[in-house]
Amino acid sequence: MTALDQISHQLTKRDFESDQEIRWCPGCGDNSILAQVQRVLAELSTEKEKYVFVSGIGCSSRFPYYMNTYGFHGIHGRAMAIASGVKISNPDLQVWVVTGDGDALAIGGNHFIHTIRRNLDIKILLFNNQIYGLTKGQYSPTSKIGQVTKTSPWGVVEYPFNPVAVALGAGASFVARTIDRDPKGLQDTLRAAAAHKGTAFVEIFQNCVIFNDGAFNDLSNKETRPDRVVTLEDGKPLIFGKNQDKGIKLDGFTPVIVDLNDGKHSVSDLLVHNVKSNDPVLAFIYAQMSENPALPTPMGVFRSVEWTTYEKDIEKQIEIAQNKRGKKTLQDLLKTGDTWTVE
Amino acid sequence: MSAQSIKTVDEVTIHLAGDSGDGMQLVGHELTNIMALTGSDVGTLPDYPSEIRAPAGTVAGVSGFRLHVGSVDVHTPGDEVDVLLAMNPAALKASIKALKPNGVIITNMGEFDEKGLKLAGYESNPLMDGSLDKYQTFAVDMNKLTKEALKSTGLDPKSVARCTNFFALGMTLWLFNKTLDNTIEFINEKFAKKPQIAEANRLALEAGYTYCSHSESFAFKYEIPSAKLKPGTYRNLVGNEAVALGCAAAAQRSGLNLFLGSYPITPATEILQALSNLKEFGVKTFQAEDEIAGICSAIGAAYAGSLAVTSTSGPGLCLKSEAIGLAVMTELPIVIVDVQRAGPSTGLPTKTEQADLLQSMWGRNGESPVAILSASCPSDCFECAYEACRIAVKYMTPVILLLDGYIGNGAEPWKIPNINDLPVITPYRHHDAHTFEPYMRHPETLARPWALPGTKGFEHRVGGLEKKHIVGSVSHDPDNHDFMVKLRAEKIKKIESEIPPTTVYGPESGELLVLGWGGTYGAIRTAVETCERKGLKVTHLHLRWINPLPKDLLPVLKRFKKILIPEINMGQLSRIIRSEFLIDTISYNKVRGLPLTAREIQTRIEEILGGKL
Numbered sequence: 001m002t003a004l005d006q007i008s009h010q011l012t013k014r015d016f017e018s019d020q021e022i023r024w025c026p027g028c029g030d031n032s033i034l035a036q037v038q039r040v041l042a043e044l045s046t047e048k049e050k051y052v053f054v055s056g057i058g059c060s061s062r063f064p065y066y067m068n069t070y071g072f073h074g075i076h077g078r079a080m081a082i083a084s085g086v087k088i089s090n091p092d093l094q095v096w097v098v099t100g101d102g103d104a105l106a107i108g109g110n111h112f113i114h115t116i117r118r119n120l121d122i123k124i125l126l127f128n129n130q131i132y133g134l135t136k137g138q139y140s141p142t143s144k145i146g147q148v149t150k151t152s153p154w155g156v157v158e159y160p161f162n163p164v165a166v167a168l169g170a171g172a173s174f175v176a177r178t179i180d181r182d183p184k185g186l187q188d189t190l191r192a193a194a195a196h197k198g199t200a201f202v203e204i205f206q207n208c209v210i211f212n213d214g215a216f217n218d219l220s221n222k223e224t225r226p227d228r229v230v231t232l233e234d235g236k237p238l239i240f241g242k243n244q245d246k247g248i249k250l251d252g253f254t255p256v257i258v259d260l261n262d263g264k265h266s267v268s269d270l271l272v273h274n275v276k277s278n279d280p281v282l283a284f285i286y287a288q289m290s291e292n293p294a295l296p297t298p299m300g301v302f303r304s305v306e307w308t309t310y311e312k313d314i315e316k317q318i319e320i321a322q323n324k325r326g327k328k329t330l331q332d333l334l335k336t337g338d339t340w341t342v343e
Numbered sequence: 344m345s346a347q348s349i350k351t352v353d354e355v356t357i358h359l360a361g362d363s364g365d366g367m368q369l370v371g372h373e374l375t376n377i378m379a380l381t382g383s384d385v386g387t388l389p390d391y392p393s394e395i396r397a398p399a400g401t402v403a404g405v406s407g408f409r410l411h412v413g414s415v416d417v418h419t420p421g422d423e424v425d426v427l428l429a430m431n432p433a434a435l436k437a438s439i440k441a442l443k444p445n446g447v448i449i450t451n452m453g454e455f456d457e458k459g460l461k462l463a464g465y466e467s468n469p470l471m472d473g474s475l476d477k478y479q480t481f482a483v484d485m486n487k488l489t490k491e492a493l494k495s496t497g498l499d500p501k502s503v504a505r506c507t508n509f510f511a512l513g514m515t516l517w518l519f520n521k522t523l524d525n526t527i528e529f530i531n532e533k534f535a536k537k538p539q540i541a542e543a544n545r546l547a548l549e550a551g552y553t554y555c556s557h558s559e560s561f562a563f564k565y566e567i568p569s570a571k572l573k574p575g576t577y578r579n580l581v582g583n584e585a586v587a588l589g590c591a592a593a594a595q596r597s598g599l600n601l602f603l604g605s606y607p608i609t610p611a612t613e614i615l616q617a618l619s620n621l622k623e624f625g626v627k628t629f630q631a632e633d634e635i636a637g638i639c640s641a642i643g644a645a646y647a648g649s650l651a652v653t654s655t656s657g658p659g660l661c662l663k664s665e666a667i668g669l670a671v672m673t674e675l676p677i678v679i680v681d682v683q684r685a686g687p688s689t690g691l692p693t694k695t696e697q698a699d700l701l702q703s704m705w706g707r708n709g710e711s712p713v714a715i716l717s718a719s720c721p722s723d724c725f726e727c728a729y730e731a732c733r734i735a736v737k738y739m740t741p742v743i744l745l746l747d748g749y750i751g752n753g754a755e756p757w758k759i760p761n762i763n764d765l766p767v768i769t770p771y772r773h774h775d776a777h778t779f780e781p782y783m784r785h786p787e788t789l790a791r792p793w794a795l796p797g798t799k800g801f802e803h804r805v806g807g808l809e810k811k812h813i814v815g816s817v818s819h820d821p822d823n824h825d826f827m828v829k830l831r832a833e834k835i836k837k838i839e840s841e842i843p844p845t846t847v848y849g850p851e852s853g854e855l856l857v858l859g860w861g862g863t864y865g866a867i868r869t870a871v872e873t874c875e876r877k878g879l880k881v882t883h884l885h886l887r888w889i890n891p892l893p894k895d896l897l898p899v900l901k902r903f904k905k906i907l908i909p910e911i912n913m914g915q916l917s918r919i920i921r922s923e924f925l926i927d928t929i930s931y932n933k934v935r936g937l938p939l940t941a942r943e944i945q946t947r948i949e950e951i952l953g954g955k956l
Contacts, residue, residue, distance in 0.1 A: 018804070020816065049799045049800070049801070049802055050796075052796045064804050067804075068802055069802055070796035070804070071806075072643070072804070073804065073805070074669065075666060075669050078635060078636070078666065081631065081643070082642055084629065084636070084640045085602065085629070085642060085644035085645075085646075085647065088602065088627055088640070088644065089600065089627070089643065090648060090795075090797060111635075111636055114632035114636070318622045318623070322623045325623040327623065328623055330595040331761075331762050333591055333592065333621070333624060334759050334760065334762070335578070337579070338376055338380060339576050339578045340380050340576070340578075341574075341575070341577070342382075342572045342576075343574055
């Protein structure tokens with residue numbers, strides 16, 4: 001970071017609030033996510049004019065209008081393609097994509113995997129509410145088997161995507177999961193994503209109060225959460241439960257729950273999380289845990305590994321080409337190849 | 344030494360044909376270069392199958408290259424062929440239809456064995472059965488002579504066979520009275536890393552040349568006097584490459600960075616390839632995952648301040664439709680280059696057509712006007728691409744540049760412009776953050792200011808939802824929508840003022856005007872010139888801008904009793920002219936995947952003037 005990037009005064013959450021009236025339903029999880037994003041960005045040492053928020057279509061995609069930064073409300077599914085152009089064009093910008101389960105995983109699935117594959121330095125916040133909200137209640141690619149919606153009156157028969165597993169499968173360098181009703185966990189995850197140099201993918205479980213209310217209740221309720229959620233912390237064993245007395249160990253390739261009070265197991269039997277592991281296999285195993293109702297759902301950062309980013313590599317190639325071929329003028333360009341002169 | 348005579352001609356059309364793997368495109372490009380370097384005007388048309396390697400020896404696998412050379416103004420790759428080089432029976436079969444009576448056939452006798460004839464579908468050997476009697480046929484066993492010439496190289500038979508195309512090129516260069524120096528230089532450069540192959544190709548080239556000078560095969564050599572091109576420095580330029588150069592030049596001249604978001608598609612891919620090799624000029628190319636990402640990345644790049652371009656062909660233009668609408672709504676400058684191929688659907692991917700005009704005009708949801716211009720010949724592509732960029736930036740609008748496929752792949756000499764003669768490109772910026780509004784308007788162009796992310800005090804949001812006039816917030820107000828729809832249309836209409844006064848070729852008024860657009864330019868002009876020489880009164884008007892149309896177009900059209908519009912579609916410009924001006928037109932439509940010929944347009948002109956239509 002250069003001196004120019006240093007901000008002259010400390011920004012506050014309010015600096016990131018635009019003058020637009022927020023049109024999300026009262027009680028929608030989007031409101032909380034917006035507030036946490038504004039809080040976290042205010043803490044960081046980047047001027048707000050350096051941020052570009054890009055979205056597609058859906059309830060979540062209204063997000064850029066509420067941020068007093070640069071913003072682009074795109075078309076359905078294409079936020080990541082637009083964001084790629086912004087970032088490649090000007091790598092100094094901090095580009096954040098806000099998308100939903102329909103936007104990113106149905107119509108925009110292709111852009112989602114390819115953006116991740118290229119490892120552009122952009123942040124992708126996927127608000128997953130397992131339903132189509134803006135079109136009023138059809139099933140999405142993350143809706144559960146059997147879920148009754150307006151387009152699945154007899155229940156969904158499609159197997160859902162697990163967004164964390166898809167991102168890992170596409171080779172994401174940073175993958176995390178969090179939930180709208182856990183402001184602290186959400187903020188920690190956003191901070192980690194912001195610090196990552198490369199594509200940072202964050203799945204945010206988000207409650208749709210109108211069309212899929214309570215989809216994540218067991219993951220957010222004070223009563224059930226401790227037994228239903230295991231928080232991934234780098235370098236720490238996977239422990240959860242109201243009394244922090246349960247852990248996850250591997251039986252072959254299968255994660256199983258062990259009772260730390262049963263006299264047979266100790267903390268040393270448990271899986272210890274390593275976000276920097278180059279091998280994504282364990283992260284993938286964690287990702288699958290949420291598919292098994294007997295196991296707790298992991299939250300936090302699954303993976304955070306850094307390598308070169310697409311836009312930096314392009315800048316590097318330009319530099320190499322200029323060094324090798326010399327900086328050329330427009331006239332040089334036009335005269336490339338065989339020429340002849342007519343008197 | 345035989346006493347061959349010199350036959351001086353004003354123009355000659357050569358057609359090279361062989362198997363897809365025979366290297367005919369390479370030979371064609373080199374022959375074009377030699378002709379251009381030695382003072383001829385040229386026009387070319389590669390004609391290749393969409394399969395990379397269709398079964399060897401079959402008609403489906405024939406790859407052709409048409410080259411029209413002249414001391415006169417060459418407008419087309421030539422309708423009818425004077426000299427046909429056919430490397431095998433299939434090539435002969437596929438190309439002979441275009442050969443003039445008494446035309447020259449040079450062919451590789453070594454391929455006319457039982458197998459070769461059968462693959463080509465010949466029941467008897469055309470070299471023996473008298474079917475070629477009306478032509479001058481020179482059948483030479485190029486296989487054997489090449490093998491002989493390369494004996495000393497110790498190369499394997501397969502590599503030797505690959506040099507046969509240079510033997511043929513050697514013969515051709517002799518026939519056109521050229522020296523070998525340039526070609527030897529080309530071979531040495533091209534195969535610099537494979538000296539043995541370079542040597543073999545050189546030997547084959549010289550063997551072909553020497554064979555002609557020692558044998559008495561040909562009774563004559565062609566001599567084409569130098570063309571009367573305007574003074575200046577020239578280079579040979581392919582249309583797609585010209586587009587790449589035009590965009591790169593516009594970026595340099597405007598001080599903007601060039602960004603191309605694109606997905607490979609025939610016949611437009613060369614634009615992506617050419618620009619990806621201009622890194623030293625700071626050009627950024629993004630080979631996207633699909634056509635939609637190609638244009639969306641360009642829109643993102645435009646928002647961030649780049650001169651943004653996307654290149655495609657018809658099927659890709661379909662996929663980009665929604666995003667073009669987004670660029671209309673967000674009023675960002677992007678250039679969409681459509682190198683049109685024959686459709687619908689996958690159609691004939693390597694063949695030319697002009698059937699994307701109405702799609703460009705109206706192929707989007709809502710009232711979604713964009714600027715549209717078209718290139719008339721390969722060398723015109725540079726200026727059109729530059730102009731498309733200039734207008735996009737000045738008016739903050741998407742611009743569609745249409746090329747006929749054969750213009751994109753064709754080549755001709757191009758007079759290299761002086762950069763100081765290129766028009767200035769100045770983006771419209773607003774410098775006072777306090778008075779800035781994202782949808783405020785330039786008083787003349789109606790452009791909104793281009794404020795770049797990263798600039799303090801200009802934070803704003805754009806998007807596909809309707810925007811409130813001036814302030815740019817989301818607005819569902821009915822009157823605002825009506826106003827904005829009309830404003831966006833008005834902005835495109837304003838581009839009229841950029842179009843120079845309409846000029847015509849031929850009489851300023853009269854019986855018949857031939858109105859064209861895009862790649863039919865050469866065929867129409869040649870037809871009109873021929874008619875002129877025959878004493879007929881006919882005028883040619885060629886449009887570059889189609890949206891908006893030139894504001895003085897109607898008065899010009901009204902000076903003629905009849906308007907003939909030849910197009911490689913079912914009458915798309917005709918529809919526009921009729922609906923715009925409520926005047927009648929006569930359509931001439933042929934949709935064969937091939938350029939219109941001057942001959943067929945001439946026939947139509949004569950029919951109309953003769954009172955038959």
